[in-house]
Amino acid sequence: MTAPEDLESRGTAVMGFAAGWYALALGNGLEPGTSAGTQLFDKELVVWRDASGASHVWEDRCPHRGMRLSFGFVRGNHIACLYHGWQYDEAGQCRHIPAHPTLEVPETIKVPTYASVEAAGMIWVRWDGEAAGQPPEDIAAVPVRSLYLDRAPETVAQLLAAGRAGSFETLSPGTFATALEGADLFLALQPYGAERTALHIARTGGDLPLKDIAVWAEELRASLEALPAAGLAPAARQPGAAA
Amino acid sequence: MLRSNMQGSTLNPPVTMVFTGHFRPESFAEFVRHRAARLSLAMRLGTVNDNRVEVAVEGAADLVDMFEMACSLGPIDCLVLDIHRNAERQ
Numbered sequence: 001m002t003a004p005e006d007l008e009s010r011g012t013a014v015m016g017f018a019a020g021w022y023a024l025a026l027g028n029g030l031e032p033g034t035s036a037g038t039q040l041f042d043k044e045l046v047v048w049r050d051a052s053g054a055s056h057v058w059e060d061r062c063p064h065r066g067m068r069l070s071f072g073f074v075r076g077n078h079i080a081c082l083y084h085g086w087q088y089d090e091a092g093q094c095r096h097i098p099a100h101p102t103l104e105v106p107e108t109i110k111v112p113t114y115a116s117v118e119a120a121g122m123i124w125v126r127w128d129g130e131a132a133g134q135p136p137e138d139i140a141a142v143p144v145r146s147l148y149l150d151r152a153p154e155t156v157a158q159l160l161a162a163g164r165a166g167s168f169e170t171l172s173p174g175t176f177a178t179a180l181e182g183a184d185l186f187l188a189l190q191p192y193g194a195e196r197t198a199l200h201i202a203r204t205g206g207d208l209p210l211k212d213i214a215v216w217a218e219e220l221r222a223s224l225e226a227l228p229a230a231g232l233a234p235a236a237r238q239p240g241a242a243a
Numbered sequence: 244m245l246r247s248n249m250q251g252s253t254l255n256p257p258v259t260m261v262f263t264g265h266f267r268p269e270s271f272a273e274f275v276r277h278r279a280a281r282l283s284l285a286m287r288l289g290t291v292n293d294n295r296v297e298v299a300v301e302g303a304a305d306l307v308d309m310f311e312m313a314c315s316l317g318p319i320d321c322l323v324l325d326i327h328r329n330a331e332r333q
Contacts, residue, residue: 063281100305106283 017041017153019128020174021136023188023200026143027118030055035079037070040127042193045114046070047123050077050090057116057125058092063109120186121202136175141186141202144213147221148198153191156199156224158232160187165223180216183208199224257285257301260311263294264324271296274318282306282313 024038025047035048037060046060046069054077060068067083074080078087078095087096092111097103115126121141126132149156160168160176168176168187176187183206190198201217203210262271268291275298279286284306289297298314300307317323 100309103303103305106306108281108283 019131021124023122025123027121028143033074035070039192055123057114059112122200141204144201144210146200153197155229156197164227181208182206257299259299261327262296265322267320270318271321278313
């Protein structure tokens with residue numbers, strides 16, 4: 001993996017979260033041959049799945065003209081930029097430039113990539129390099145849905161940890177568990193930006209229909225956006241790994 | 244001698260590019276260095292001032308063309324009005 005230089009510490013320092021593994025998407029939300037853009041600590045990332053089924057998390061920026069790679073097309077195990085069709089292999093190395101088809105592309109034309117894994121039904125990215133520790137445990141889970149909240153990540157984490165939005169067990173400052181009508185739910189928080197948070201939800205036990213969990217999730221989102229933040233505990237540190 | 248970071252491309256004669264316009268010299272020089280490194284071109288800066296930047300680059304012809312195109316935009320605080328290029332005298 002190419003070590004991105006200065007981006008992780010910027011976000012983690014600002015938002016009070018530490019190095020760790022963060023969920024970016026539900027695994028079943030990304031079909032082979034597709035890409036999606038997301039953000040972590042305001043840093044734009046592309047999450048894409050190649051034709052063989054492997055997922056990748058990269059900086060969402062073509063080294064050529066800066067176009068978002070999430071707007072591009074997956075071709076086999078390469079992703080091609082929408083703008084001029086530059087193609088990158090699974091390691092982020094540029095392999096083909098359509099305007100110069102015979103050119104041996106230099107190794108310096110490469111997209112910064114991040115370590116990522118799939119666990120607990122989610123795609124996780126390692127943030128802050130080696131300081132992030134071990135990847136999350138791959139517990140059996142059925143992905144349900146992702147919520148996007150207009151609320152600061154620290155506030156959302158504090159509201160969940162304090163039980164303001166229901167009864168949640170804090171597995172780590174970035175992951176939570178709860179029970180709903182006999183089902184066990186696992187929630188992973190994604191610090192999307194300074195004032196925006198994603199919550200990825202998976203069912204880890206029971207057989208409550210996913211539709212019912214999705215309805216509950218919508219209510220949870222409304223609560224987390226509306227609840228007052230007064231009197232909450234200090235910021236969480238260290239997101240840690242999944243349960 | 245150019246500072247070489249070539250990666251196996253066929254070497255062509257060095258090309259000197261002369262950019263004229265309005266520059267913040269340190270900003271444009273850093274921009275040029277970054278683009279040359281990205282394209283694995285050997286490069287050497289010559290005259291760098293508020294109105295003129297000379298740079299010699301060496302590498303695959305296609306990559307040298309890409310370098311010229313990239314530098315024609317320049318950083319936000321510089322304005323490139325014209326570019327001349329010549330093969331460098333041996």
